[in-house]
Amino acid sequence: MVITRQATHPAPNWRLVGPWYRWAHPALPADGRVSRPTIQKFAGDDFIKDFLARPQHSLKYDEVIDVVNSYQLAEAGSFAARVLCLLPLTATGKPAPKYEADGTTISKAAVYRARLAPTSLRKLYQPAHDRHYLVTCELHCDEPGFPRVARQQVCQAGFVVRRRISRRPDGLSAESVTEQAKAAQTMAADLRELLSLDDAGARDAQDSVGLSARELQQQQALRANALRQQALLVALEHQPSWPALLADKRRQLEAERERLQQWYDEHGVRVDIEGWFPTLQDGKTSRVYGEWRRLDSPAKIFADVAAGEQSYPLFAIVPDPREAQHDAAGRTLYYGTVPTGGVQHDANGVARFDDLMTYEIRCFVRQHHPCPPRIGKTPDCHGPLVWSLPSEAFRVAAPFDVLGAANRPITIKMPDLRELAAQAATRPRGKLSPVRFVQPQHLSPKVKDSAVDGGEMGGEAICSFSIPLITIIALFVLSLFLPIVVFIFNLWFLLVFRFCIPPQIKVAAGLDAALAVTPPKVDLDADFSVKVDGVDTLIDTDDLHAALTTGSDSLKTRIKSDVGIDQDPAIDDLSNNNLGPIDQTLQDNAERLPASDGTLPPPPPVGTPLVYEDPVTPVWPATGGAKRS
Structure with a gap:
């Protein structure tokens, strides 16, 4: 046997x-x-x-996703500072001031940008x-x-x-160790940006299901510009093809990481x-x-x-x-x-x-x-x-x-004020307030003319609240302070992390198609054309920037309406690459309005798609080398 x-x-x-x-x-x-x-x-x-x-x-x-990502500071020249810096930084990684002490504009050469650098x-x-x-x-x-x-x-x-x-070792400074790792960090950041461009076509094809003809045209423009950038990079790197370019970058990065490990071993x-x-x-x-x-x-x-x-x-x-x-x-x-x-x-x-x-x-x-x-x-x-x-x-x-x-989205349904009013009328007071706060000192603010006007500290108190009430106030405070933080610190790119359904906004079809192309897939500060309803439309960068920043339907007006502020946001010095993601977010918000019957649109895709390992078969049988029992 x-x-x-x-x-x-x-x-x-x-x-x-x-x-x-x-x-x-x-x-x-x-x-x-x-x-x-x-x-x-x-x-x-x-x-x-x-x-x-x-x-x-x-x-x-x-x-890129399943590895620890650090950030790397890349120096931005006068052109790159305007094109690529969502958050301008100094050489030490701190936010770069916009003006000198005397009010003059700081030189763009002193600006750095942060980009992800995947590690191994x-x-x-x-x-x-x-x-x-x-x-x-x-x-x-x-x-x-x-x-x-x-x-x-x-x-x-x-x-x-x-x-x-x-x-x-005691004789080795932390700065010298960090300096040795800079080359690998730069190579990893370069490869990450190439991979994000390489994935653009795959993501677009996956997201094409159920799109309208206009949205498909926008994606065709996106894909064409992505291919143009790929071809340009291949030519500049003197590689025969895009996969060969990526493979060469991976080999260079692996060789640099091996050199870095050897340096660690030699220096103890x-x-x-x-x-x-x-x-x-x-x-x-x-x-x-x-x-x-x-x-x-x-x-x-x-x-x-x-x-x-x-x-x-x-x-x-x-x-x-x-x-x-x-x-x-x-x-x-x-x-x-x-x-x-x-x-x-x-x-x-x-x-x-x-x-x-x-x-x-x-x-x-x-x-x-x-x-x-x-x-x-x-x-x-x-x-x-x-x-x-x-x-x-x-x-x-x-x-x-x-x-x-982002892999496990959470939905919090805000309470309906009409339903709360009806419930409050049918229940005894306090019965719907299960969250109890026991306060050794009771802090009582005073409000006058819709503003805080002092307060007093009292003795012990017990206050009960309803969870819907806490939720309403918490979201109100978030909505109140979000525009303040964004405006004070000029952090407009944070609006990309917020997705709401605002009143509908209409813009020209050619401009919509142009703004659908966002970095790093295409450079919005280089002239390009898109095809809308079968007609090629040349998009000039200055015209695009002017359309975004001026006029009654400009990005300034829509940011003010969406965020809820009275002052114009300081976005005149931002490039099209900076303004594109913000505008596209507002466009996505406007296009996801409730249907005529009141049903809500599907939520935007979140997380990352599930990709499984390819199945393998053994090259050596599990029963190899039999013997008699």
Whole structure:
């Protein structure tokens, strides 16, 4: 009888590696021996059920969204300062003043702009962002054929999450380390801008479903200009094609990152590893309190986890024996849920996981010891441990990360004042006020002529409020202070993060089509033409800027109406590239009006599309190297 080959060698010959479908050559032993546990990404609350059915079916990592992004300051010349600076900055990264002390305009040469610079560090989002992660690994015996180890030989499987702390020698300044990283940061920022242009066509094709003829014409103009920019960049870079240009930029970036790592090694920049040790309270392990401790020697790094370091369980994937093509058929695969948050913190109140520290995962398995087992204990023996290589390093996204929070939109329905009035007339006073505030000192403001006119501090008081009342006042305060903050600090680009349905605004069709083309897909400060109703219309940059900033239907008037301010916004010195996104946001608002029957339009798309890993097939059979039972 031919059976799957299983190892019976002692644990020192075991090797805990990544899953076969994430090896460079799927299931090829030579690649598996040097692989690391893999962190797979999922969406949806039922991801474990789907994972157990198809372990390799997980989401792809995006090289811009799923990595930690820093920002890089790029110097802006006189032209670029007007074209590209949504937020003009100084060389130190602070907002650049518009005028000198004597009132003269500051030279544009002193202006810098911030742009995203993706790093090579993985970024894990939180469950609140509708992203979940599993660490997966596979157990083999390190002998010819790389046979699997039977699950029955393992009495414990788990993993630990450890923290990486970068250290530099005393004689090496932080500025010199930062200076060395600038070249890689610049290359990453350049590649990111190229990738955003490369994705323009794909995003437009995806968003074309259900568009009107006019909107499709706008997208055709957008696509034509995007292709024009691609062709121009390819010509300037002396590359035969756009994919070749992107591939060359990736190679340059990878080479620079390797050079930077070599420089770190030569100058003694090292990484210390720390483990999380929960605090003992009354002889029991606390689920809340703990501390990070440095593991300053290999003996501690690979010590028995029973020494007090917190660990998490790994679970075996046991496929249905009738599914011969299952990803785990004939293999010993394990998985565990990666923690990305929680309530744990140290004695100073610092959370265990935050978005500033770097972490890694190490998996382990324990071999069954021939001694009698400890009944009801985990592990049930004191057999030897086998550790995996560390996973790729990662950081955890902040709870209110812009990209992460967009994956799980939240709808808050404001109360209807008419309905509240009807409910208030039918209920006893106080019955609909479940939120109670107990105040040791009661602060009572005085209002006169619609303005605050002093106040007084009283004694203890208890006030009850209704949740709809709190919601109405909170949104009113937001609406009141939003235009003030935007106007005072000249942060008009923040309007892009706000989407409302205002009164309808009509503009010329040719101007609409021009303004639909927003950076970085096309440069609005270069003359271009669009086709509207079959007619080519040449859009002059000065005419476009004048149409945006002057007249009764100008962008100034619409911003004043939309935001609710009386003064004209200071946008005359902004370029078309700056004004385009703001105007397009207002256009989107105007075009999403309720239908004649009162039904609301569909909300705008948020988050990022789900893209899954391509399925792979093994190049080495799971039953290779059979033996007689």
